[in-house]
Amino acid sequence: GAVVSQHPSWVICKSGTSVKIECRSLDFQATTMFWYRQFPKQSLMLMATSNEGSKATYEQGVEKDKFLINHASLTLSTLTVTSAHPEDSSFYICSARGGGLGDTQYFGPGTRLTVL
Amino acid sequence: AQSVTQLDSHVSVSEGTPVLLRCNYSSSYSPSLFWYVQHPNKGLQLLLKYTSAATLVKGINGFEAEFKKSETSFHLTKPSAHMSDAAEYFCVVSDTGGATNKLIFGTGTLLAVQP
Numbered sequence: 001g002a003v004v005s006q007h008p009s010w011v012i013c014k015s016g017t018s019v020k021i022e023c024r025s026l027d028f029q030a031t032t033m034f035w036y037r038q039f040p041k042q043s044l045m046l047m048a049t050s051n052e053g054s055k056a057t058y059e060q061g062v063e064k065d066k067f068l069i070n071h072a073s074l075t076l077s078t079l080t081v082t083s084a085h086p087e088d089s090s091f092y093i094c095s096a097r098g099g100g101l102g103d104t105q106y107f108g109p110g111t112r113l114t115v116l
Numbered sequence: 117a118q119s120v121t122q123l124d125s126h127v128s129v130s131e132g133t134p135v136l137l138r139c140n141y142s143s144s145y146s147p148s149l150f151w152y153v154q155h156p157n158k159g160l161q162l163l164l165k166y167t168s169a170a171t172l173v174k175g176i177n178g179f180e181a182e183f184k185k186s187e188t189s190f191h192l193t194k195p196s197a198h199m200s201d202a203a204e205y206f207c208v209v210s211d212t213g214g215a216t217n218k219l220i221f222g223t224g225t226l227l228a229v230q231p
Contacts, residue, residue, distance in 0.1 A: 006159070034218075042224075044160075046218060049218065091157075097217075104165060109158055
């Protein structure tokens, strides 16, 4: 149980285009989902927290207009990187919490974004 | 505010020998502590968690960790390393004082297992 999926697993796009990443909780209802960014050989940096049906709460320094987060249902959250640039290239990981599973976050497999 | 410090950025052991990955935490509250493992280009997998029950926590794949309040430590151990244990390990504390219970990650320890 407590499986979280992400799609796509990797994506390459041109500079200036937008990319959408999906995060799904497959076997539980995620009241809260989190989006992290991980640079090579570094730890995870929390970007934002989203609760189902509410606006996401962004961490300091994260541009909300650039990283659009939607948590429209209890099993799906999306992260859209708008007008992507090479510096947005990174590993994006989502996690989900809820469904009576306590405060443990369950992580997706990550999405590797490369912006050319 | 909570924080977590992983004392070693790299640890190398031989297959079959014990593993010790060190973690110290700082918390104003009773912390929830976790160890996660990340294999290359993969997401994070929960190894074990401490939530104020037994101080010795057993996790998956033979790992365990002991919560020592007097030392503010939560070191991860395994009696005998396998090649498949080679990965990045993150010690994590939950910000239980905040409304969202955010996770605060250590900087990670890269475990190498030599044949």
